[in-house]
Amino acid sequence: MQESVTRPSSDGHAIVVEGLTRTFRRETAVDHVSFRVARGRFFGFLGPNGAGKSTTIRMLTGLLRPSSGDAVIEGARLSGDLLALKRRIGVLTEELPLYERLTGEEHLLFAARMHGLPATEARGRTHELLEFLSLADERGKLVVDYSQGMRKKLALACALVHGPSVLFLDEPLNGIDPVSGRVVTDLLRRLTARGVTLFFTSHVLDVVERLCDEVAVIDHGRIVAQGTLAEIRSQRALSGDASLEDVFLRLVSADVKRENLSWIG
Amino acid sequence: MDRLIALVGLRFRLEARAISGSRGRKFGLLLALPALAFFSAATALGVFALVGLVSRTEPSLLLPALSAIATLFGLTWALSPLLAGIAATETHDLTRLLSYPVPLTTLVASSLIANLLQPTVLAQVPPLAALALALGGSRWPLAFFGLALGLLLVLAAGQTTGIALHALSRNRRIHDRVVFVGIGLGVLLSLFPILMLSRGGSAARRLVVPLLERDVFLLSPFAWGARAAVHAGRGEGLAFVGFSLAVTVALAATVGVSTVLAHRLYRGELDTGEATARGASRAPMRLPGAVGAVVEKELRVVWRDPRLKAVSLSGVIGPLLLLFLLGQGSAAGIGPAQLFSVASMAGLGVIGANSFALERQGLGLLLGFPVDRLAILVGKNLALVVLRGPVLVSLALAALVLAGPGVVPAVASLVLVTQVIGSAADNYLSILFPIAVPAAGRDPNAPIAGTRGLGAAAMGLVAMIATLVGAAPFAFLAWLPHLLAERWLWLLTLPLAIAGASAVYFMATSGAARLLERREQDLLASLRGEE
Numbered sequence: 001m002q003e004s005v006t007r008p009s010s011d012g013h014a015i016v017v018e019g020l021t022r023t024f025r026r027e028t029a030v031d032h033v034s035f036r037v038a039r040g041r042f043f044g045f046l047g048p049n050g051a052g053k054s055t056t057i058r059m060l061t062g063l064l065r066p067s068s069g070d071a072v073i074e075g076a077r078l079s080g081d082l083l084a085l086k087r088r089i090g091v092l093t094e095e096l097p098l099y100e101r102l103t104g105e106e107h108l109l110f111a112a113r114m115h116g117l118p119a120t121e122a123r124g125r126t127h128e129l130l131e132f133l134s135l136a137d138e139r140g141k142l143v144v145d146y147s148q149g150m151r152k153k154l155a156l157a158c159a160l161v162h163g164p165s166v167l168f169l170d171e172p173l174n175g176i177d178p179v180s181g182r183v184v185t186d187l188l189r190r191l192t193a194r195g196v197t198l199f200f201t202s203h204v205l206d207v208v209e210r211l212c213d214e215v216a217v218i219d220h221g222r223i224v225a226q227g228t229l230a231e232i233r234s235q236r237a238l239s240g241d242a243s244l245e246d247v248f249l250r251l252v253s254a255d256v257k258r259e260n261l262s263w264i265g
Numbered sequence: 266m267d268r269l270i271a272l273v274g275l276r277f278r279l280e281a282r283a284i285s286g287s288r289g290r291k292f293g294l295l296l297a298l299p300a301l302a303f304f305s306a307a308t309a310l311g312v313f314a315l316v317g318l319v320s321r322t323e324p325s326l327l328l329p330a331l332s333a334i335a336t337l338f339g340l341t342w343a344l345s346p347l348l349a350g351i352a353a354t355e356t357h358d359l360t361r362l363l364s365y366p367v368p369l370t371t372l373v374a375s376s377l378i379a380n381l382l383q384p385t386v387l388a389q390v391p392p393l394a395a396l397a398l399a400l401g402g403s404r405w406p407l408a409f410f411g412l413a414l415g416l417l418l419v420l421a422a423g424q425t426t427g428i429a430l431h432a433l434s435r436n437r438r439i440h441d442r443v444v445f446v447g448i449g450l451g452v453l454l455s456l457f458p459i460l461m462l463s464r465g466g467s468a469a470r471r472l473v474v475p476l477l478e479r480d481v482f483l484l485s486p487f488a489w490g491a492r493a494a495v496h497a498g499r500g501e502g503l504a505f506v507g508f509s510l511a512v513t514v515a516l517a518a519t520v521g522v523s524t525v526l527a528h529r530l531y532r533g534e535l536d537t538g539e540a541t542a543r544g545a546s547r548a549p550m551r552l553p554g555a556v557g558a559v560v561e562k563e564l565r566v567v568w569r570d571p572r573l574k575a576v577s578l579s580g581v582i583g584p585l586l587l588l589f590l591l592g593q594g595s596a597a598g599i600g601p602a603q604l605f606s607v608a609s610m611a612g613l614g615v616i617g618a619n620s621f622a623l624e625r626q627g628l629g630l631l632l633g634f635p636v637d638r639l640a641i642l643v644g645k646n647l648a649l650v651v652l653r654g655p656v657l658v659s660l661a662l663a664a665l666v667l668a669g670p671g672v673v674p675a676v677a678s679l680v681l682v683t684q685v686i687g688s689a690a691d692n693y694l695s696i697l698f699p700i701a702v703p704a705a706g707r708d709p710n711a712p713i714a715g716t717r718g719l720g721a722a723a724m725g726l727v728a729m730i731a732t733l734v735g736a737a738p739f740a741f742l743a744w745l746p747h748l749l750a751e752r753w754l755w756l757l758t759l760p761l762a763i764a765g766a767s768a769v770y771f772m773a774t775s776g777a778a779r780l781l782e783r784r785e786q787d788l789l790a791s792l793r794g795e796e
Contacts, residue, residue: 024795063629064795065786082782086635097630099562101569106549106562113550113558114634122550142569144437158630 014039014166014197015060019069022055029055031221032069037214040195042188044202044212048252052221053201054094057168060199061091074165074197087115090164092172096155100144104135104154107143108161115162122161129157132187134180148175156184166197173207185211209244219252268367272375277382298384305388309395316399328495329480332488333473339419339487341454346427347447348454373424373523380420389416400498407497407505414512415490421519422487428527445571452579456586486515555636559644560651567652573623577652581659584611588663599667601675601747604660608676609733609740611656612683616691616728620645622699622792632785639778646688646774653684671752675743678759682739682766683732689773690728690735696781698724701792735773739766 015037022030030052037043047053058064060071062082071078076085099107105126112122130136133153143151152175159167169188173181188211192198202208208215209229216226225232225247232247233240319327341348362372380386393412394405401408434440482488493508552561567573584607591603621628631641657680664676698721739762746754781788 061633063633063786063789065790082785083635083637086633091633093629095626095629097626097628097633099566099627099630101566102562103549106565109550110558110562111630111634114555114631114636116555116635119550119553142437 011036012039013037014041014074015043015071015199017060017069017071020056020059020066020071021068022052022059022064023067028221030059030066030218033218033221033223034069035216035223035226037197037199039197040192041213042192042198042200042211044200044208044215045218046201046205046208046215046248047218051218051252053218054170056218057091057093057170057199057201061089061093061168062086063091063093088165090159090162090167092152092155092159092167092169094170096151098143098151098155098158101142103140103142104146104150105130105139107154108157111158112161117162125161129161133157133183149177149180152176153180153184160187164196166199167191168199170201171203172200173202173204205243205245205248215244217248217251224251268371268375272362272367272372273379273382276375276379301384301388305391309391312392313395313399316396320399326477328492329477329482331491331495332480332482332485333477335415335488335491336482336485339415339422339485342419343422343426343487344450345423346430347443348451369527370524373428373520373527376428377421377424377520377523380424381417386416386420397494400494402498404497404500408494411490411493411497411505411509411512413490414493414509414516415487418490418512418516418519419487421516421523425519425523425526428523432526441569441571445575448571448575448579452575452582456582486512489515555634555640556644556647559631559641560648563645563648564651567648578655580614580653581655583614584608584656584660585663588660588667599663601664601668601672604664604668604672604676605679605740605744605747608660608664608679609683609736611660611680612685612687612736613729613732614656615646615649615653615684615687616694616732617725618645618649618688618691618695619700619702620649620691620695621788622695622701625702628792629789632789637778638781638785639775642692642774642778642781646685646692646770649688649691650681650684656680657684672747674759675747675755678762679740679743682743682762683736685763685766685770686736686739686773687728687732689770689777690732692774692777693780694721694724694728696777696784696788699788699792701794735769736766739763739769 013036015035017033017035020030020033021028033052033056045053045056055064059066060073060078062078062085066078073085074088076088078085099110102110108126108129109122112125113119117125127136130139133156135150135153135157138146138150143154146154152172156169156172159169167188172188173184176184185207188198188200192213200208200212214226214228215232217224217232225235227235229244229247230240232238232251233242236247236250238247238250316327316331319330393416394409397405397409397412430443434443476482483492489508489512493505493512496502496504496508549565550558550561552558567577587607587610588599588603591607592599624631657677660680661673661677664673700721742758742762742765743755745758746752
């Protein structure tokens with residue numbers, strides 16, 4: 001199969017998004033979004049609930065057709081050969097699409113085989129990932145019997161098993177215990193150090209502040225800010241000690257209610 | 266009392282909302298309510314006439330016959346949560362109400378009262394009134410009282426089964442087994458009338474007459490209300506009081522069991538246990554390549570999901586039932602011609618597999634893999650043919666028994682040919698007309714995104730016709746030696762038929778793979794209700 005792949009961009013960007021838009025019936029969920037992410041960066045994609053984060057991820061991973069606009073992921077164009085794009089990426093979506101009637105080990109092996117890994121290598125990586133994510137003792141348990149945190153770890157393992165060059169992670173730390181959370185964040189850091197690009201969403205802003213080199217904030221389907229935290233602070237004329245949470249609340253014009261409940265006081 | 270009213274009101278509001286939220290359910294209700302009223306009135310008239318006739322001609326039969334019918338009715342109702350599938354028994358799920366400071370007895374009572382006012386229960390009242398009039402004459406209020414107690418006991422028993430199943434099903438293994446048993450029981454019950462009416466109903470007579478002669482249903486609590494009504498009609502006061510008391514005690518005991526069960530199960534005092542780890546020692550995913558991985562995944566997932574497994578296994582029943590009916594209608598019994606006809610139709614069972622929608626959320630994962638879509642389709646089709654293997658085996662066995670070993674290869678080939686071509690046709694159906702299914706454990710009656718009921722049905726018919734037309738030349742090759750009475754020709758024609766069907770399959774499936782490549786994002790969007 002001929003891959004409709006553009007040459008990797010000379011400016012070193014792993015993700016280039018141009019005017020990406022998605023309309024559902026009359027509602028525009030993502031509205032002409034454009035941004036670039038340099039290779040090997042830990043990129044945080046933030047926004048309130050319903051801002052368009054997950055829709056953007058689904059479009060960038062080829063699971064949802066954009067209404068207009070295009071993107072290039074590691075040289076593979078979204079409007080071109082989707083299989084070429086899917087070979088380069090790993091995805092952890094919010095819904096955790098897992099087969100509940102497979103065991104954790106079977107699931108991971110299945111993912112490895114579907115990515116074309118030879119049987120021996122698939123088994124080796126499966127074993128390592130299960131050990132690494134503390135799922136080894138539960139390898140024979142059906143996914144339907146896994147807790148939410150275990151499902152999240154398994155879905156993450158499926159996204160990692162083929163060694164992708166770009167990882168899309170939608171709320172990867174949600175529901176994971178602190179010990180596993182530390183293991184996962186350390187792993188993600190190591191991956192970026194090796195040149196893997198991470199596209200990361202989270203509502204836990206101090207984690208984003210700690211991990212991400214750069215962030216983009218989306219609100220009502222539009223990018224309202226992009227850059228390093230320092231850059232955004234200076235763009236918005238915020239003081240140097242303003243946290244990401246302060247910046248975020250300012251950017252999305254959040255109306256934090258201060259009134260008290262009458263019966264609580 | 267306020268809580269009780271609020272809980273009953275909540276049930277009705279939830280049910281009304283579930284109906285108003287779905288056009289299909291509203292339409293279904295518009296059809297069902299007049300039909301229910303009609304059948305209720307017709308049953309009432311029939312019951313009145315029949316009971317009058319039996320009372321005049323065979324008065325000694327009245328008690329045992331009514332007891333048997335009441336027991337059958339009671340058992341069917343009590344087992345209805347099992348037959349409907351546990352997920353359908355939302356009404357018995359108390360889990361979401363447990364966090365409120367409401368006594369369990371109130372919860373149980375509210376559920377029972379809400380059940381009393383269901384249309385299906387209210388539809389039982391006219392037949393019961395007619396039965397009371399037919400049995401009791403001027404003493405009909407007493408007869409109705411006895412019958413009403415019997416109905417209450419039936420409803421309470423159904424509630425007990427529902428609560429027990431709902432609580433037990435928190436253990437996934439138990440849940441799976443219960444669902445599988447429920448589906449199997451449903452299939453058996455639906456076949457029961459056909460088997461009973463075969464050979465002019467001789468089977469039914471052999472089974473029922475001895476039971477009625479011995480009046481064994483006297484021991485069934487479901488029959489006690491009906492027996493109280495009969496005794497009331499006959500003016501046998503002592504027997505009436507005795508059976509009324511007995512059914513009241515049974516009712517109280519059943520409600521008590523429901524409350525105790527709810528208390529023990531929902532509060533975790535009766536541990537249903539955790540699903541244990543299994544399969545750890547097995548080496549999974551042995552089949553090579555992406556096709557092998559998809560086949561293995563499909564086989565494991567279907568075999569472990571009780572609903573999918575039951576659907577798969579129930580495919581055996583249709584062809585065997587068809588053979589049975591053909592045998593009933595033919596004095597000469599079943600010959601090769603009938604076997605070939607049934608085998609040619611049996612493969613059509615693969616149509617309607619709905620293979621992409623059944624992936625539910627897993628479809629996003631499957632289509633996220635960088636795998637040639639032809640490999641995914643071939644893997645899914647191969648698994649489907651393997652899972653329909655029991656159809657082939659059962660028909661081959663039937664051929665062996667009914668027509669001898671000579672026709673077995675031809676019958677098996679005919680099944681295979683239609684299955685292979687039917688799978689190719691079904692790929693288009695699965696891509697263009699997926700029927701969304703609710704996620705496991707979700708309300709099966711909730712409105713589902715992406716459903717195209719009428720379109721899917723029409724396209725299913727088109728796919729069946731296309732399969733029959735596409736398979737016709739290869740079916741003819743399998744029939745030809747029989748028609749020419751030259752059985753040795755099968756050595757040539759059967760491999761030719763299978764090779765030809767495979768070629769047609771690959772041509773059609775390559776087209777379907779291209780269609781899937783173009784439509785996969787639309788398919789995902791439609792199943793998420795975003796289209």
